[in-house]
Amino acid sequence: MDRRRIVPFALGAVLLAACSNKKPPTTTEEKIEPLKELSAKKVSVDLATPDPGAAYWQDVPAGAATLAAQPMITPRPSISFTEKLIIQAIHDGTRVAFRLRWKDTEKSEAGHLGEYSDAAALQFPVKDGPPPLVMMGQKDGPVHIFHWRAQYQRDEEKGKPDMKDLYPNASVDMYPLEFKEAKALNANASETEKFSPGVAEGNPQSYVKKGVDEIIAEGFSTSSVQKGHGSAAKGEWKDGTWTLVVSRPLAIEGGSTLRPGAKGNVAFAVWQGGKGEVGSRKCVTMFWTPVSIL
Amino acid sequence: MSKVKNWHLQREIEYPYDESRPKKQWAIVFDLNKCIACQTCTLACKTTWTSGKGQEYMFWNNVETKPWGGYPLAWDLRILEKLGRQAWSEKGEYQGKTIIEAAPETERVLHWAPTDDDWMYPNVGEDDCGGGTQDGGGHIPNTPHDKWFFYLPRTCAHCTYPACLAACPRKAIYKREEDGIVLIDQSRCKGYGECVRACPYKKSMYNPYTRTSEKCIGCYPAVEQGVQPQCVVNCIGKIRVMGFINPPWKAREDNPVDYLVHKKQIALPYYPQLGLEPNIYYIPPVHADRAYLRQMFGPLVDGAIQRYKELPRDPVAHGLLCLIGSTDRIMHRFDVKRGIAAGFDEKGEEIVRVPVTEPVVERAAFDPKYNAIRNNTP
Ligand code: SF4
Ligand code: SF4
Numbered sequence: 200m201d202r203r204r205i206v207p208f209a210l211g212a213v214l215l216a217a218c219s220n221k222k223p224p225t226t227t228e229e230k231i232e233p234l235k236e237l238s239a240k241k242v243s244v245d246l247a248t249p250d251p252g253a254a255y256w257q258d259v260p261a262g263a264a265t266l267a268a269q270p271m272i273t274p275r276p277s278i279s280f281t282e283k284l285i286i287q288a289i290h291d292g293t294r295v296a297f298r299l300r301w302k303d304t305e306k307s308e309a310g311h312l313g314e315y316s317d318a319a320a321l322q323f324p325v326k327d328g329p330p331p332l333v334m335m336g337q338k339d340g341p342v343h344i345f346h347w348r349a350q351y352q353r354d355e356e357k358g359k360p361d362m363k364d365l366y367p368n369a370s371v372d373m374y375p376l377e378f379k380e381a382k383a384l385n386a387n388a389s390e391t392e393k394f395s396p397g398v399a400e401g402n403p404q405s406y407v408k409k410g411v412d413e414i415i416a417e418g419f420s421t422s423s424v425q426k427g428h429g430s431a432a433k434g435e436w437k438d439g440t441w442t443l444v445v446s447r448p449l450a451i452e453g454g455s456t457l458r459p460g461a462k463g464n465v466a467f468a469v470w471q472g473g474k475g476e477v478g479s480r481k482c483v484t485m486f487w488t489p490v491s492i493l
Numbered sequence: 494m495s496k497v498k499n500w501h502l503q504r505e506i507e508y509p510y511d512e513s514r515p516k517k518q519w520a521i522v523f524d525l526n527k528c529i530a531c532q533t534c535t536l537a538c539k540t541t542w543t544s545g546k547g548q549e550y551m552f553w554n555n556v557e558t559k560p561w562g563g564y565p566l567a568w569d570l571r572i573l574e575k576l577g578r579q580a581w582s583e584k585g586e587y588q589g590k591t592i593i594e595a596a597p598e599t600e601r602v603l604h605w606a607p608t609d610d611d612w613m614y615p616n617v618g619e620d621d622c623g624g625g626t627q628d629g630g631g632h633i634p635n636t637p638h639d640k641w642f643f644y645l646p647r648t649c650a651h652c653t654y655p656a657c658l659a660a661c662p663r664k665a666i667y668k669r670e671e672d673g674i675v676l677i678d679q680s681r682c683k684g685y686g687e688c689v690r691a692c693p694y695k696k697s698m699y700n701p702y703t704r705t706s707e708k709c710i711g712c713y714p715a716v717e718q719g720v721q722p723q724c725v726v727n728c729i730g731k732i733r734v735m736g737f738i739n740p741p742w743k744a745r746e747d748n749p750v751d752y753l754v755h756k757k758q759i760a761l762p763y764y765p766q767l768g769l770e771p772n773i774y775y776i777p778p779v780h781a782d783r784a785y786l787r788q789m790f791g792p793l794v795d796g797a798i799q800r801y802k803e804l805p806r807d808p809v810a811h812g813l814l815c816l817i818g819s820t821d822r823i824m825h826r827f828d829v830k831r832g833i834a835a836g837f838d839e840k841g842e843e844i845v846r847v848p849v850t851e852p853v854v855e856r857a858a859f860d861p862k863y864n865a866i867r868n869n870t871p
Contacts, residue, residue, distance in 0.1 A: 277599045312699040397703030400680040405703040420664045478685035479662040
């Protein structure tokens, strides 16, 4: 290793030792050790409701994963907008929760054309044994992805935005094909919106989202959203930093499973919507990170 | 990257997928000399397909005034500017780069990304003249004059090599084998907007309500029943005909679209240099500035205009022009015999028959029986 890189690490370790360990770690602390392996210790709190600001995170060791612009397929970002992701993990016997922190100068929740949402994803191999390709898996090597978007969270908190929310000054006389519920008494949601193609087709994208999307993929371009298994997420953006907790059941039939006492694998991706990142325009970890459920 | 044949450019081009031409290829021919910008096509499309939420500013069919108009704003200039100056040979072989060949390393397609502001003025520049202006603009001191403009009606071109399809990392866009219509799968689209960025004609549009991208569907439910799209059958100027085009090596003289594009070579694809083999074809406006037309239609435009001017002396061509706009069915074949033009459907059954020259009936100006003056209002 070259000398210039050893120095900051050594300095970091000294500073870390000098710090009081009462304060919760933040991204401004550059001294967090590079992440080699994650250990999720058992805690006696209920992780079903993720809480990024909870005090119990203060004592959980953190590691810093290195991210880089997704290099495999186009379109891709020309620079790595997110280079560092600080990660912690705990479990409560039935669920495992990951707390991720990264810097993002603006909060983006999508809405208009060309506005994309901040987002993050965790990825686990579905099958036991050697993990498949870290970039979205491969044929016969499926991966299970938990995809959180700031946009989904906004939907959950405030409802799916209507045109009036997106364009408050727009004036529209009427939508001729829209059923008015008052007139079509028995109309249900899918009938009132049957002329909105995405809605009528049942595209998850066109509905109010709760928490995270669960996705199965076998390589690039193959991802498809599955029925969820009770995973949950909560993100908080403050002072240029996102803090996000994603919690998922340890065992998911038909999906990925993490076993207490055993080692699994996890990989990460981050999208900065404000920088135009969406889809394959993202920053990712280039390797699987081993994760032990202690 | 695969090497695929692009006959518009008379050479092979690069494309991310192999050449796979559909069994039939949807195509529309427009006679730009006849369009009056009544926007009936635009409204026919809008009331049929895009009157819902999130589609307020969405016009799958639009009509803009050239040279100043553009929906979205200056869409053509902006991609041409990105592509930079490129060369054609005199005979129509393209020597420059397509938008896929010119893509930066990190992208699939060279593009510019439109914003909401760009889509806000669907008919900007309406009726604004090109050419020199005097006295603040409108004054035309003598004729013939150098002022010109023309109307350009546009739909998705259901390209043979769609940029929208090439750009979608989710493979949510597909080209139908049976008719070449390009569709966005509304159940798979995740609203990344890659197609909105990539389509150089800007015919893929974002719906912020469904959070998916949408585009012209070629009126496939009508096409499946042998009926032409709404924008074609409602055209007031009868400037359009929809049919199926063959590549030149399979062209059939009795196919109306092949006849206009291949046999007569009077209809040309627009901005073919972008490299997508777009399947909407235009008979260029005879009076517009030639340099501008060469930029839009390539070097074959002069010949096309020349041949168009000779059409009235050609009874077959004359007959075909009479058939255009005379039926809402899709003509797969036509013939002109003894002053009668007839069109036939896919099964070979006659669907329309018109006289090439309407019989002239002369009536006295006064009707003595009803004691009424006849007038000529049809
Ligand atoms: S015109 Fe644009 S949207 Fe239509 S097929 Fe071609 S690239 Fe796709
Ligand atoms: S309906 Fe026909 S004449 Fe009218 S604007 Fe459309 S293409 Fe032109």
